[in-house]
């Protein structure tokens with residue numbers, strides 16, 4: 202199975218309105234809430250694909266109970282480690298033009314609470330084909346915590362994907378994750394380089410074994426020591442991009458579990474991510490569109506073999 206860790210899960214609240222007006226009172230007609238956080242979304246996608254997965258996450262307070270209820274109702278296999286603090290909420294405001302995210306920092310997680318989560322991951326690793334560590338770290342958890350999970354996976358010979366940014370990404374690179382999955386902004390911020398192919402090369406140099414960069418409408422760039430590939434989504438795919446990067450990670454984890462070649466992983470991840478944009482909620486995808494896109498998308502090699 203693919204084990205996902207969401208260090209800082211959330212109740213994702215989505216507000217839909219025709220046009221968000223900042224600095225004004227906005228009336229919201231459509232409100233939805235579901236369990237979220239990046240690793241949770243990865244497990245949702247994997248579960249919808251029929252792939253065995255387990256989401257591991259710290260949960261606390263009334264919001265934590267709401268997250269747990271939603272995961273139970275959705276049938277997403279999960280294991281929660283109880284914490285004292287109150288699980289956070291995120292708010293996505295989706296209007297006809299774009300999506301605005303408001304992400305709370307999350308609860309303070311105590312050292313022994315994080316140690317309990319680590320211990321649970323350690324117990325699960327023998328059954329894991331891939332470990333995914335995805336999303337921000339909550340207050341109280343040091344930037345090296347993601348790197349610590351990467352090292353646990355390495356010690357058990359389990360491929361590990363790190364989807365982190367800022368200091369957590371930098372700390373993670375030092376322990377050579379099997380793959381990292383930055384978006385365009387995270388890639389540029391981590392390297393100071395605007396060109397995605399050059400920035401991905403810099404992340405390889407810094408320690409990543411593979412870089413899978415999600416570039417929004419420009420598709421996906423995969424860079425490994427074996428080469429560099431680019432896959433592009435079909436034109437005109439518009440919708441809710443929240444969670445599209447999590448769909449990339451779900452496809453990447455599946456590809457690593459199956460030891461698929463990189464060009465196929467790149468094409469599949471691009472198709473699944475585009476199909477996720479067409480779905481109204483993070484962690485969901487349009488299954489028909491996924492089939493159509495997967496049949497049409499091919500990754501192009503950017504460097505000679």
Ligand SMILES: O=P(O)(O)OC[C@H]1O[C@](O)(CO)[C@@H](O)[C@H]1O
Nearest residue numbers: 211237238239304336337444483
């Ligand atoms: O951990 P963060 O980086 O704050 O990201 C969490 C958020 O990202 C999303 O997973 C979308 O990728 C939302 O579901 C939301 O929970």
